Amino acid sequence: MAAHAEATSSFKLALIQLAVGSDKATNLSRAAEKVREAAQNGSKIVALPECFNSPYGTQYFKDYAEEVPAETGQPGPGAGESCKALSQVARECGVFLVGGSIPEVRKGKYYNTSMSFGPDGALLGVFRKVHLADVNIPGKLRFREPDVLSPGNKFLSFDTDWCKVGIGICYDLRFPELGSIYGLRGCKLLLYPGAFNTVTGPVHWELLIRGLAANNQLFVAGISSAQDLTASYHAWGHSMLCNPWGKVVVSADEKEGIVYGEVDLSEVDRVRSHIPVTAQKRWDLYSITDKTST
Ligand SMILES: NC(=O)CC(=O)C(=O)O
Numbered sequence: 001m002a003a004h005a006e007a008t009s010s011f012k013l014a015l016i017q018l019a020v021g022s023d024k025a026t027n028l029s030r031a032a033e034k035v036r037e038a039a040q041n042g043s044k045i046v047a048l049p050e051c052f053n054s055p056y057g058t059q060y061f062k063d064y065a066e067e068v069p070a071e072t073g074q075p076g077p078g079a080g081e082s083c084k085a086l087s088q089v090a091r092e093c094g095v096f097l098v099g100g101s102i103p104e105v106r107k108g109k110y111y112n113t114s115m116s117f118g119p120d121g122a123l124l125g126v127f128r129k130v131h132l133a134d135v136n137i138p139g140k141l142r143f144r145e146p147d148v149l150s151p152g153n154k155f156l157s158f159d160t161d162w163c164k165v166g167i168g169i170c171y172d173l174r175f176p177e178l179g180s181i182y183g184l185r186g187c188k189l190l191l192y193p194g195a196f197n198t199v200t201g202p203v204h205w206e207l208l209i210r211g212l213a214a215n216n217q218l219f220v221a222g223i224s225s226a227q228d229l230t231a232s233y234h235a236w237g238h239s240m241l242c243n244p245w246g247k248v249v250v251s252a253d254e255k256e257g258i259v260y261g262e263v264d265l266s267e268v269d270r271v272r273s274h275i276p277v278t279a280q281k282r283w284d285l286y287s288i289t290d291k292t293s294t
Contacts, residue, residue, distance in 0.1 A: 009162050009163075009265050009266075010262055010263065010264040010265065010266075011044040011045065011162050011262075011263055012041070012042050012043045012044055012260055012261070012262060012263075013043060013044070013045050013046075013047070013189070013221065013241060013260070013261050013262075013263050014038035014041070014043035014045070014046045014047070014258050014259070014260055015047055015221055015222075015223045015239040015240075015241065015252070015258065015259040015260075015261070016031065016034045016035065016038060016046065016047065016048050016049070016052075016223065016239075016258050017049065017223070017224055017225065017226050017237060017239045017252045017255075017256055017257050017258070017259065018030065018031055018034060018048060018049055018052050018100075018225055018226060018256060019225070019226040019228065019256040020049070020051065020052055020053075020054070020055060020056075020225045020226070020228075020235075021055070021228075022054075022055055024053050024054060024064060024081075024082075027052060027053045027054070028053055028081065028082060028085045029085075031048055031052055031053070031085075031086075031089075031100075032085055032088075032089040034048075034258060035048075035089045035090075035093055035095070035097060036089065036092070036093055037258060038093075038095070038258050038260075039093035039094070039095050041258075041260065043095060043260065044095060044096065044160075044161075044162070045095065045096045045097075045098070045160060045165070045189075045191075045263075046093075046095050046096070046097050046098070047097075047098040047100065047191050047193065047221065047223045048097075048098065048099055048100030048193060048223065049100045049101075049193050049194065049195060049223045049224050049225040049235075049239070050100055050101045050112070050169055050170050050193040050194050050195040050223075050224075050225070051100070051101055051102065051103065051112070051195060051225070052099070052100035052101070052102070052193070052225065053082050053102050054102065054103055055231055055232070055233065056195045056225065056231075056233045056235060057143070057232055057233050058143060058144065058145060058147055058148045058149075059232075060103070061103040061110050061112075061148050061149060062103070062105075062110060062148065064102070064103045065102075065103040065104055065105035065110055066080030066081065066082055066083070066102060066103070066104060066105065067079075067080050067104070067105060067106065068080060068083060068102075068104045068106065068113055068115060068126055069083060069123055071123075072122065072123050072124060072125055073122050073123060074087070074120075074121060074122050074123075075087045075121075075123055080102075082099070082102045082115075083099075083115055083123065086099040086115060086117055087117050087121040087122070087123065088121060090117035090118065090119060090120075090121050091117075091119070091120055091121030093119075094119040095119055096116070096117070096118060096119060096124075096160045096165075097116065097117045098114065098116045098165070098167065098191050098193065098223075099114060099115045099116065099117065100114065100193040100223065101113055101114040101129065101169050101193050102115075104128070109150040110148055110149050110150065111128040111129065111149055111150055111151075111152060112128065112129035112132075112145065112149055112169055113126055113127070113128045113129070113152070114126065114127040114128075114129075114156070114167055114169055114193055116156065116158055116165075116167060124158040125156045125158055126156065127152060127154070127155065127156035127167040127168070127169065128150075128151070128152025128153070128154070129145070129149070129151065129152055129169040129170070129171065129172060130151055130152050130153070130155070130168070130169075130172055130175075130178065131151065131171050131172050131174065131175050131178075132144075132145035132146045132149055132151050132171065133145045133170065133171040134146060134171075135200065137199060137200075140199050141197060141199045141200070143233070145171075153292065154292045155167075155178065155181060155182070155290070155292050157182055157185050157187050162263070162265060163187070163188040163189055163263075163265055164185065164186050164187045164188065164189075165187060165188075165189045165190070165191060166178075166179075166181075166182030166185065166187035166189070166190045166191070167190075167191055167192075168182075168190065168191075168192045169192065169193055169194065170192065170193065170194035170195055170196065172192065173192050173194065173204075173205075173208040173209065173212065173222065174204075174208060176211070176212060176215060177288060179212040179215065179216050179220070180215075180216060180288045181288060181290045182216075183216035183217075183218060183278065184288060184290065185290070187218060188218050188219060188265055188268045189218065189219040189220075189221070189263060190212065190213075190216075190218060190219070190220045190221070191220075191221050191223065192209070192220070192221070192222045192223070193223045194222050194223065194224050195224060195225055195233070195235045195236075196222075196224065196235070196236040197233060197234050197235060197236055198227070198234040198236055200236075201224075201235075201236025201237075201238065202236070205222060205224075205236055205238055205240075206238065206240065206248065206251075208222075209221075209222045209240060209242050210242050210246045210247075210248065211246070212242075213242040213243065213244060213245075213246050214244075214245070214246030215277075216244075216278070217244040217268060217271045217272050217275075217277065217278055218244050218268055219241065219242065219243055219244060219263050219267075219268070220241075220242045221239070221240065221241040221242070221261070222238075222239060222240055223239045224236055224237050224238060224239045224252075225237070226254065226255055226256040226257075227254035227255070236254070237252060237253065237254035237255065238251055238252055238253065238254065239251065239252045239259050240252070240259070241259065241261035241263070243267055243271075244267050244268045244270075244271040244272070245267070245271050249261045249262070
């Protein structure tokens, strides 16, 4: 009965392609406004982009960094302003909220950190970007997150009322091992807040999202900030949801907006029954080992 209920369940997902500026308070209040709009339009899971409260760039991370609670559950009075704002709007709207990412400071180290909240405002868990962006394309683009950030050492998957969701951040898309691990954990939806750029984005963003979805036969969404050609970093935009067949269900252009997609979980089982690769793994020949705990 439970399996049937899940097999037929479907829900609306909202990807908020936010225009991010240099004022943190404005970024937070505009993000909350968009979460309210997405909830009013019937979304059950809402996701924000990478670095939604600060401009993207190694020169900004330290100035915008906040502490993130060490414990899950309702954030205490000492929680940072972004954590409090996200928790509050998730509770007000009764949605699962994947809070994009923010620069975090913890014991003198900096991280690119995503916090996820339940509909009661409780912090469900944090994901610190595991693979840090290291891009050097001579004459075109250079940025190295490892110059400032430390990598996270844990993955994050959590249960919603419909399915288990796995979280990665941007450059993590380049490492299909993470998607495989979430697939093995039973996730049916992967959410990657991101900020690809106008050099790598046109070639790699959609390709990586679709590849991850097709290889693991599950839903994958990438959530970008909007493109701003006056900023020092030109985010690619093009937030999108891809289905387990590897097809783009819905996508944005480069401008600010909310992308809505219907996640019909029965598609996961349908695609897996049509082409049973998830049941054909040759674990006698190779392995994917999850060395972390949830
Ligand atoms: N910003 C990133 O983390 C990644 C990126 O832009 C890229 O891989 O290209």
